[in-house]
Amino acid sequence: MRKKGKLTAGIDRYLFRHGFRIEEVRTLVRNQICLTLLTFILIPGLYLWTWPLAVLAGALLGTVNFYALAKVVQGVIFLRQGSVQLLLFGFYARLGLTGIALYILIVWCRSSVVALLVGLSLVLVNILVYGAKYFVGQKLKEA
Amino acid sequence: MRKGIMVVLSTIAMVAVSGVAFAADADPAVISMTSLATALGMALAAAGCGIGQGLGLKAACEGTARNPEASGKITVTMLVGLAMIESLAIYALVINLILLFANPFLG
Numbered sequence: 001m002r003k004k005g006k007l008t009a010g011i012d013r014y015l016f017r018h019g020f021r022i023e024e025v026r027t028l029v030r031n032q033i034c035l036t037l038l039t040f041i042l043i044p045g046l047y048l049w050t051w052p053l054a055v056l057a058g059a060l061l062g063t064v065n066f067y068a069l070a071k072v073v074q075g076v077i078f079l080r081q082g083s084v085q086l087l088l089f090g091f092y093a094r095l096g097l098t099g100i101a102l103y104i105l106i107v108w109c110r111s112s113v114v115a116l117l118v119g120l121s122l123v124l125v126n127i128l129v130y131g132a133k134y135f136v137g138q139k140l141k142e143a
Numbered sequence: 144m145r146k147g148i149m150v151v152l153s154t155i156a157m158v159a160v161s162g163v164a165f166a167a168d169a170d171p172a173v174i175s176m177t178s179l180a181t182a183l184g185m186a187l188a189a190a191g192c193g194i195g196q197g198l199g200l201k202a203a204c205e206g207t208a209r210n211p212e213a214s215g216k217i218t219v220t221m222l223v224g225l226a227m228i229e230s231l232a233i234y235a236l237v238i239n240l241i242l243l244f245a246n247p248f249l250g
Contacts (some may be wrong), residue, residue: 008245016250020163022215022218022219024216024219025218025219025222028219028223030224040146062230062233065229065233066226067228069222069225070222070224073218073221073222073225075202075219077203077207077214077217077221078217098233098236099236102233102236102237102240103240103244106237106240106241106245107177107240107244107245108245110245113241115236117237118235120230120233120234120237121230124226124227124230127223127227129225130223131223
């Protein structure tokens with residue numbers, strides 16, 4: 001088994017404590033958080049341009065959305081405690097907050113839309129990389 | 144019926160509010176067409192994403208009910224699918240917000 005780094009192990013433990021019991025889901029969310037943390041290296045670029053902030057905002061927004069979605073999906077499948085109403089309220093509240101955040105970023109802050117979309121697309125990049133890795137693993141198992 | 148009323152009301156609200164967002168010197172025809180495009184774009188995106196997510200959730204629930212041991216793998220696949228579909232809806236929302244409030248073609 002591959003040895004995990006300190007940061008990834010810490011994120012894993014945090015996710016496990018917060019109800020992410022399925023390992024694959026935990027891996028996906030952990031990778032997404034790591035990708036978002038990686039975008040923080042763009043911050044020094046803020047002295048020259050404003051788009052790194054938009055990338056960061058998009059990445060944070062995408063990560064929060066993905067985290068909440070993963071939690072809701074697990075709640076729907078393994079609903080053992082709490083009510084469905086609370087789950088649904090959380091889902092719609094998240095969507096509403098995402099809309100408000102995007103409105104503030106685009107209309108008030110006049111963020112670069114391309115940079116914002118790049119940040120939001122990090123979720124897709126994470127999923128595609130995970131899918132490709134899974135596909136390659138399956139192929140190697142079959143061979 | 145209730146859903147239909149909700150869609151009509153939200154479309155009317157969007158079209159009504161959009162006038163405030165645009166500058167007064169823009170061509171009214173452009174404003175109305177942009178408002179209509181925004182409402183239609185969001186409605187189509189929401190409908191498509193809703194149908195896709197509903198189908199995915201339905202299949203996942205059926206699969207889990209038939210084979211509860213496979214629920215872990217089904218959950219992962221469903222999460223991946225839902226995230227991809229939802230990101231499409233978010234992209235549509237971004238484009239619609241740009242069209243409505245930060246339209247580059249309206250000066």
